[in-house]
Amino acid sequence: RFGSWKIERDSRFKKVDDKDTARFESILDSRNNPSSVLYQKTENLSAYNTDWLRKYKGEAPVVLKPKQTQEVSALLEYCNANNIAVCVQGGNTGLVGGSVPVFDEVIINLSRMNNILSFDEQSGILQCEAGVILENADKYLREKYTFIYPLDLGAKGSCQIGGNISTNAGGLRLLRYFVYFFHSLVSSLPPFLVFLSPLWFFFFFFLKSINHKYKRYGNLHGNVMGLEVVLANGNVLNLQSNNIKDNTGYDLKHLFIGSEGTLGVITKASVLCMKEPTSYNLLFLALPSFANALKVKLLAKRVLNEIISAIEFADFQSLKFPLTYLHNRCSFPLEGKYTDYPFYMLIETSGSNDTHDKEKLTQLIETLFNEKLISAGTIAQDMGQFRSIWTLREGIGPGIGESKRACYKYDVSLPLYQMYDVVENCRVRVEEMLGHDTIKRGEIDVVGYGHLGDGNLHLNVVTPTFASKYENVLEPWIYDQCSYYRGSISAEHGLGRMKGNMIHYNKSALAVNLMKNFKQLLDPKGILNPYKLKVSYPKNMLWH
Ligand code: FAD
Ligand code: MLT
Ligand code: ZN
Numbered sequence: 001r002f003g004s005w006k007i008e009r010d011s012r013f014k015k016v017d018d019k020d021t022a023r024f025e026s027i028l029d030s031r032n033n034p035s036s037v038l039y040q041k042t043e044n045l046s047a048y049n050t051d052w053l054r055k056y057k058g059e060a061p062v063v064l065k066p067k068q069t070q071e072v073s074a075l076l077e078y079c080n081a082n083n084i085a086v087c088v089q090g091g092n093t094g095l096v097g098g099s100v101p102v103f104d105e106v107i108i109n110l111s112r113m114n115n116i117l118s119f120d121e122q123s124g125i126l127q128c129e130a131g132v133i134l135e136n137a138d139k140y141l142r143e144k145y146t147f148i149y150p151l152d153l154g155a156k157g158s159c160q161i162g163g164n165i166s167t168n169a170g171g172l173r174l175l176r177y178f179v180y181f182f183h184s185l186v187s188s189l190p191p192f193l194v195f196l197s198p199l200w201f202f203f204f205f206f207l208k209s210i211n212h213k214y215k216r217y218g219n220l221h222g223n224v225m226g227l228e229v230v231l232a233n234g235n236v237l238n239l240q241s242n243n244i245k246d247n248t249g250y251d252l253k254h255l256f257i258g259s260e261g262t263l264g265v266i267t268k269a270s271v272l273c274m275k276e277p278t279s280y281n282l283l284f285l286a287l288p289s290f291a292n293a294l295k296v297k298l299l300a301k302r303v304l305n306e307i308i309s310a311i312e313f314a315d316f317q318s319l320k321f322p323l324t325y326l327h328n329r330c331s332f333p334l335e336g337k338y339t340d341y342p343f344y345m346l347i348e349t350s351g352s353n354d355t356h357d358k359e360k361l362t363q364l365i366e367t368l369f370n371e372k373l374i375s376a377g378t379i380a381q382d383m384g385q386f387r388s389i390w391t392l393r394e395g396i397g398p399g400i401g402e403s404k405r406a407c408y409k410y411d412v413s414l415p416l417y418q419m420y421d422v423v424e425n426c427r428v429r430v431e432e433m434l435g436h437d438t439i440k441r442g443e444i445d446v447v448g449y450g451h452l453g454d455g456n457l458h459l460n461v462v463t464p465t466f467a468s469k470y471e472n473v474l475e476p477w478i479y480d481q482c483s484y485y486r487g488s489i490s491a492e493h494g495l496g497r498m499k500g501n502m503i504h505y506n507k508s509a510l511a512v513n514l515m516k517n518f519k520q521l522l523d524p525k526g527i528l529n530p531y532k533l534k535v536s537y538p539k540n541m542l543w544h
Helices: 018-027 069-081 134-145 161-167 180-188 198-213 290-307 316-325 354-370 383-394 396-402 416-434 468-474 477-484 509-522
Strands: 037-039 062-064 086-089 106-109 116-120 125-129 224-230 236-239 265-272 279-287 308-315 343-351 376-379 406-413 445-451 456-463
Touching (some): 018 037, 018 062, 279 383, 290 416, 316 343, 316 396, 316 445, 343 354, 416 445, 416 468, 416 477
Antiparallel strands (some): 125 265
């Protein structure tokens, strides 16, 4: 087992026996649904027991695949009564080891709860089961309603809506924002009012035009309107909502967004979706320095303003991976070699007037060349090139995966001015601690990329294998760097198994104590995702 956090199996949890499996089979009616209960004894469960990075391996003896909320409820009620620990699993694309068991927890996998339940075009609210795959939800909305799902990420083909909500996934277009007031007003405007007076007529179209420009992507805390959650004791907590506005009491759904399966199993969600933009454009830039990337970001925000939907960056060391391992899906869009420039940026716009958007982009690119902020740049010429460039960016993680090497992934928030210093400091540290030519010889790659618009760096250290000699060099050094710069040790992937004992880096003892009380209230026996996201403080740090 790797991980500086050494964990012992909690002996309070019962090992699953034949009586338990008979009960699981009866709850899930496995005689009529043979794929609903899978056993280690008879099937290869390694895909369920191993995480996406192949870093963590569990030993679940059984995988349970409920089809309905009532089944989740009955399973949890039984597990809780019998002290059986549970690992909640969505698409198993999580990057912090939260989705696989640590020991022999039974897996409750949501993949059979994959129905889209309804979509209301007026409110833009989609109701679906938690196991719906993100890409399927988005496809359904685009094809049937010309709406889009408010989240997009590289794992969209496998990750599930419930998994995204449980990790509060950020993704590629979080920075896009929305003027809620205008949206709700336009949607709720009685159509006949429009024709009563010329003033209303003008007002309606003014609002409609603004509504086109401001679409909310942003954080899932803003887009999730309601949830259905099954608590550890099997109680079904209905927090579903068809309303955009609802100020009745504490907004409990937020407790479950980002709780990484430790407070309940999300079974349904209501998500606010938005109209599909009619004009997409993408700028791909090569830059001589990270300092220039920050200047470009500021300028882009000024010139493009409300039509910006993503600002991403990558160093050339990152691009090596998709270009080498996914080369049939993406290509390098500029003249010359990708190693010719140290940094790259992607700036995406989405709006409703292509001529207007292109004019703004052309103006921006001219200014960037005139001010010598960029070395090269291009606007995607068609949707083929648009997708190929995005694959280059989204393919960094999968490209590293395809290299079959090990990857230590650090997903951190940092002040922008210090963000790339941490990557460079890390290279220096690796060379000092592991040998002066380790990076040059290609034994280790230290790469930096991420969501520049959100201050979110992905620092990946690619090594031949997972081994403590690498990990001890990187951890807790990287977390200390985040602390030093007052950043966050988890920007978007969560704490999970990897950083499960490190909440104190970002939260005070008082905050952690409150979280502990919530955990105690909702899951008093601690059966849900034990050993991960521990809400406890190291004893020697209680002065915090
Ligand atoms: P899983 O991996 O199965 O689970 C993740 C966590 O949520 C676990 O703790 C699990 O117990 C819990 N969980 C899952 N389903 C439920 C449920 N129904 N109820 C309660 N708890 C549940 N993340 C980002 O934030 N931004 C990105 O841009 C991004 N890009 C990625 C790109 C790639 C190629 C990959 C592999 C991952 C990426 N991720 C990204 C990581 C991200 O966390 C996941 O992709 C996604 O949100 C997890 O969804 P999942 O269904 O796979 O959940
Ligand atoms: C990304 O932004 O590509 C994801 O968060 C996944 C990763 O860190 O590789
Ligand atoms: Zn990311």
